[in-house]
Amino acid sequence: MYITDNFDSGNIRVIALQDPQDIQLEIKHDNQSEFFQWFHFRFEAEQAQSYQFHIINASQSAYPQGWQGYQVVASYDRQQWFRIDTDYDGEQLKFSLALEQSSVYFAYFAPYSYERHLDLLQTIQQDPRVRLSTLGQTLDGRDMSLLQIGDAEQAKHKVWVMARQHPGETMAEWFVEGMLATLLDEDNPLAKKLLEETVFYVLPNMNPDGSVRGHLRTNAAGINLNREWQNPSMEHSPEVFLARQKMLELGGDLFLDIHGDESVPYNFVAGCEGVPSYDARHQLLEETFKQAYMAISPDFQDQHGYAKNKPGEANLKIGAAWLGEQFKTLSYTIEMPFKDNADLPDEDYGWSPERAMQLGADVLFPIKQSLARL
């Protein structure tokens, strides 16, 4: 038996690898941080036999309640990620697989690799309506890349979409890939209409260092970027500093920050009801967005989600709240599940890249409806 995590976004530590029925593993914490939950590794062994894995530090992870009802994803070809039998006993995460081939990958959710991120940028920028630019560099020296879609000169509205402030939430970049493909589909009338009057600014990966390092929640310096929006610095959080600077320079009419939630088995939004400037207009924009999203996608709902903030009690260190207050307009955090949408479950795949991409494609309709209210 052999296990490795020595690749892009790999994360596992081997504790014991003698007994095929008791392979003991630990998830490594993010660099200079206590957070951990993301795992991703390759396992090699004799095929046609069954193996049982135990993540022995699961209960100390960032969101232990996230393991309840959760199923690990596995893949033989690194393309299709299927769910496997998983059990959480309050201490360890246990999962087993009868190997069909001698080598298999396991992960917390279908990975979105750094190479795929670079492919996405390069593919999208071939469209004449797209401009790729580099805002600056991360602490590990990677590019902070911004895609502009549409004509800024003639646009009436500016929409910002960013993903993966929390790098382990890979579904967020799958979402953005689906959104971009639909937005640039010249046979899609909604997208065509939207681009006549709107320019999109998209940050597909806000945390490339954390992504490559196999982090759950932080950048190379162990900083949770989604708590940096009031006072970002080039020293600790250049990702937010650079994005925020550009947003302040260009302005914006609608902001979306895409995430994944470890615990809640639904797609939902977290809004700005707790920011100081929240008013009837802001509320109307939020209601319009939610109603339109529910109308177009049964994968989106508004029953389950986070507890609402009391007036004035929003944490303005959080990106969506800071942006909503700064620009006094619709600014949503969109959350997708690591598990599945319990309203519309898929036994084989759970919540998946394909479904995240579809939800990303469908977000254009609520964007359009909300912009019409401005």
Ligand code: ZN
């Ligand atoms: Zn998040």
